Amino acid sequence: MAIAQMKRIPGTLIVFGFGAQTSFDAYIKVLGGLPERLIVVEPADSRCAGEVSRLAELDGVSQVDGVLADDTSGLQLVEYNMPGLRGFTAPTAGLKALFPGLKQRSGVQARKVGLVHVVPNLAGLSTPLRVRIDLPGAEPEILKILDEGGVLARAAQVVMRCGDEAMFEGGWGRAQLQSWLEARHFRLENMNNEDPDWPELRLKADPASRKAAALEQKLATLKEAHDQVSATAERLAAELQEAGAARDKAATERDEARAALDKAVVERDAAIKARETLTPERDAAVAARDKAMADLGLAMRMQGLLQTDLDDLRARFQQAEAVRKQQEELLRKLTPRLQEAAQQLRQLQLSESEGTDAERLTAKAATATRAKPRATTARKRTTRKKAADAK
Secondary structure: OOHHHOOEEEEEEEEEOOOOHHHHHHHHHHHOOEEEEEEEEOOOOOOOHHHHHHHOOOOOEEEEOOEEOOOOOEEEEEEEOOOOOEEOOOEOHHHHHHOOOOOEEEEEEEEEEOHHHHOOOHHHOOOOEEEEEOOOOOHHHHHHHHHHOOHHHHEEEEEEEOOOOOOEOOOOOHHHHHHHHHOOOEEEEEEEOOOOOOOEEEEEEOHHHHHHHHHHHHHHHHHHHHHHHHHHHHHHHHHHHHHHHHHHHHHHHHHHHHHHHHHHHHHHHHHHHHHHHOHHHHHHHHHHHHHHHHHHHHHHHHHHHHHHHHHHHHHHHHHHHHHHHHHHHHHHHHHHHHHHHHHHHHHHHHHHHHHHHHHHHHHHHHHHHHHOHHHHHHHHHHHHHHHHHHO
């Protein structure tokens, strides 16, 4: 099909892996023309790069160099000796059994690109939106990225050329790919199994299923919201009941407080009346109290003076007592000496008395001698003898 003669039809087609030229041309023929917007995600150094470059000369056609993936690291795209057969992972035993003479032909270093580089503005793409995948083994990762990015939810058709069985490690067979898409509301529209080992699936979006799923989702959301509202209503009812109980308790406490206040007012009025009644007695009591306070003050002052006098007398008594004790001690010490002196004095008095008597006797004897001279000698002898006896 000449590029310049291609008919343009409405809508957008996103191609992940250009694949064999014959397969792509057959699909465009089924569509009835080339969509007005075509995005081809294909490594620039692959064997399909020439065909993609020629398509890119048309208006509305663009090429993204790379492979759709989650990260931006590089990978090796291995091309085999079978037309359009290539993969990023090792071939499975089923592929080797299907093609016993399978050999690697070349390898292309491809970069990984994110969905935002392929579809910067999903809402701006013209409809209907179609997706074509021709990268055996890479279909699961590409489909998951498209599903998470919202492309599958807007796609009207998904076309895949895949192995009936998993041909590369990590890939899925036709049945698993079809089941995965049917779970996302796509129904098999046509399957080209001219090559039963490499069928081409065309799955069309099922609007009724999508709408039913949307309604189910909405119903689930509403049910969840209803459950939340019910739970909230139950919680609010419980809180309302608690608030009612608290209100009743507050009302009871308010009534009790009001009754206590009324009682306090009555008691206050009674106290005021009683105070007014007892005012004269209170004044007399106050006067008596003041007089008692004055008497108490005077008594306390007198007590202070008496205490001062008592302290003075106590000090004087202590001094007198000290003097008495000193005199008593002195007297105690002097008593023996006084007794001794008294005894000596008595002895002296006795001696003096005896001497006087002797003198009187002597004088009397002298008188007698003068009267009776004869008897002088005898009386002198007597006087001497008494003196001697006195001694």
